Amino acid sequence: MLDPHINADVIIVGLGAVGSALVLHLARQGVKVVGIDRFDPPHDQGSSHGRTRITRLAVGEGEAFVPLVQRSHALWRRFEAETGERLMQTTGLLVVGAPAGDTAAYHGQAGFFARTRSIAQRFGIEHEMLSPAAVRERFPAFLPGDDEHAYYEPEGGVLFPETCIRVQLMLAERAGARLLRRCRMQGVTPEGDGVAVQTDAGVLRAGRAVLCTGAWLPGQAAALPRLRVLRQVLHWVEPEVPAWFDAGAFPAFLWLHGPDASDAFYGFPRVDGQAGVKLATEQFTQLSDPDHVDRTVAPAVEQALLDDHVAGRLRGLAPRVLTSTTCLYTMADDGNFVIAPHPDTERITLVSACSGHGFKHSAALGESLAQHITGQPTRCDLGSFIAPR
Ligand SMILES: Cc1cc2nc3c(=O)[nH]c(=O)nc-3n(C[C@H](O)[C@H](O)[C@H](O)COP(=O)(O)OP(=O)(O)OC[C@H]3O[C@@H](n4cnc5c(N)ncnc54)[C@H](O)[C@@H]3O)c2cc1C
Numbered sequence: 001m002l003d004p005h006i007n008a009d010v011i012i013v014g015l016g017a018v019g020s021a022l023v024l025h026l027a028r029q030g031v032k033v034v035g036i037d038r039f040d041p042p043h044d045q046g047s048s049h050g051r052t053r054i055t056r057l058a059v060g061e062g063e064a065f066v067p068l069v070q071r072s073h074a075l076w077r078r079f080e081a082e083t084g085e086r087l088m089q090t091t092g093l094l095v096v097g098a099p100a101g102d103t104a105a106y107h108g109q110a111g112f113f114a115r116t117r118s119i120a121q122r123f124g125i126e127h128e129m130l131s132p133a134a135v136r137e138r139f140p141a142f143l144p145g146d147d148e149h150a151y152y153e154p155e156g157g158v159l160f161p162e163t164c165i166r167v168q169l170m171l172a173e174r175a176g177a178r179l180l181r182r183c184r185m186q187g188v189t190p191e192g193d194g195v196a197v198q199t200d201a202g203v204l205r206a207g208r209a210v211l212c213t214g215a216w217l218p219g220q221a222a223a224l225p226r227l228r229v230l231r232q233v234l235h236w237v238e239p240e241v242p243a244w245f246d247a248g249a250f251p252a253f254l255w256l257h258g259p260d261a262s263d264a265f266y267g268f269p270r271v272d273g274q275a276g277v278k279l280a281t282e283q284f285t286q287l288s289d290p291d292h293v294d295r296t297v298a299p300a301v302e303q304a305l306l307d308d309h310v311a312g313r314l315r316g317l318a319p320r321v322l323t324s325t326t327c328l329y330t331m332a333d334d335g336n337f338v339i340a341p342h343p344d345t346e347r348i349t350l351v352s353a354c355s356g357h358g359f360k361h362s363a364a365l366g367e368s369l370a371q372h373i374t375g376q377p378t379r380c381d382l383g384s385f386i387a388p389r
Pocket of ligand 1 (some may be wrong): 013014015016017018019034037038039041045046047048052053054055184185186212213214215216232233234280281327328331352353354355356357358359360
């Protein structure tokens with residue numbers, strides 16, 4: 001049962017990418033904060049596992065995200081300096097686009113390649129436009145066609161999501177946050193001047209609550225009908241020429257090679273000590289319940305990655321997937337994040353840093369959300385994400 005003396009100003013439900021950042025920044029502001037999670041984060045049941053996430057500064061999803069990712073990079077580096085842990089590796093980032101690729105709705109919107117380039121120009125983000133021949137020469141595993149174009153961003157790279165979450169939670173506890181792991185919220189309601197969070201270990205009370213529950217949020221908040229929960233698969237493919245896939249020779253990449261949203265794949269250099277090269281597609285199945293996910297990956301799905309995406313585009317890989325895992329995307333139709341008041345009360349805030357690209361922004365999002373909640377000016381403008389009441 002819960003300690004009856006727990007005393008909180010704010011309860012954060014969900015300690016994944018967003019919740020771990022938020023609980024840290026609130027605690028550092030001196031707020032009495034309690035964070036709860038139904039699992040023991042970092043874990044492999046939500047949206048933040050699989051060892052790596054891409055980060056890129058010219059965010060083709062829209063320029064409102066650029067200050068968030070820039071600030072997040074500074075925060076990840078600060079947490080690295082504070083702890084000696086490795087949270088981010090700058091490996092470079094390559095976006096390859098076929099002429100038809102920009103008609104596809106990548107992360108909710110068409111024009112991803114063109115927007116990436118124009119945002120880089122507008123924000124002064126270092127980048128190069130590479131010819132297909134230059135890509136093939138500099139990065140031997142890549143085989144872009146002669147009609148494809150490529151954007152290279154040297155400051156792009158890879159985040160280590162499980163370490164980011166673990167480190168932020170550790171720093172939050174050091175700053176005074178109270179964390180309750182394996183504690184599941186059953187419901188949250190306004191009560192008097194505050195809120196009551198019903199959990200499987202008893203009721204917690206506080207002035208306000210924030211739900212950062214990832215793939216579980218749509219089921220907890222009927223007010224968010226535009227969020228869908230999708231099952232995604234990550235694969236690790238055996239390299240035949242391992243050196244071609246090490247950082248330096250192989251940047252993190254996105255490749256938009258056709259006119260449909262599913263004509264895209266992305267991948268990572270071998271920076272995480274694993275034997276395989278991590279690759280994934282934008283193919284997914286919609287879920288009705290994140291508690292009932294088929295976590296097995298059919299051989300046909302692995303073969304489709306090799307046949308429909310890898311073949312003719314990457315060389316130096318064996319035609320063999322070593323292992324695969326499933327992950328949950330929460331997707332807004334417009335590719336945006338959601339920060340919304342609960343329909344019953346402003347004292348409950350719903351947050352989804354979703355749409356398949358949220359991890360890179362989560363550190364700064366947590367910082368600015370903490371400032372927003374405590375009525376301070378926010379470091380990053382959250383206006384594009386806050387839904388009106
Ligand atoms: C396959 C895949 C690839 C991705 N690639 C990238 C990428 O390359 N770059 C990038 O920037 N982003 C990427 N993303 C997106 C990014 O990972 C997500 O946007 C981000 O991790 C979402 O974080 P979150 O905090 O919303 O959810 P989560 O990290 O899943 O956290 C939600 C937490 O809420 C908890 N919870 C839920 N319900 C309850 C309850 N009732 N009580 C208590 N706790 C509860 C869960 O246990 C969980 O810990 C990818 C996502 C996926 C799935």
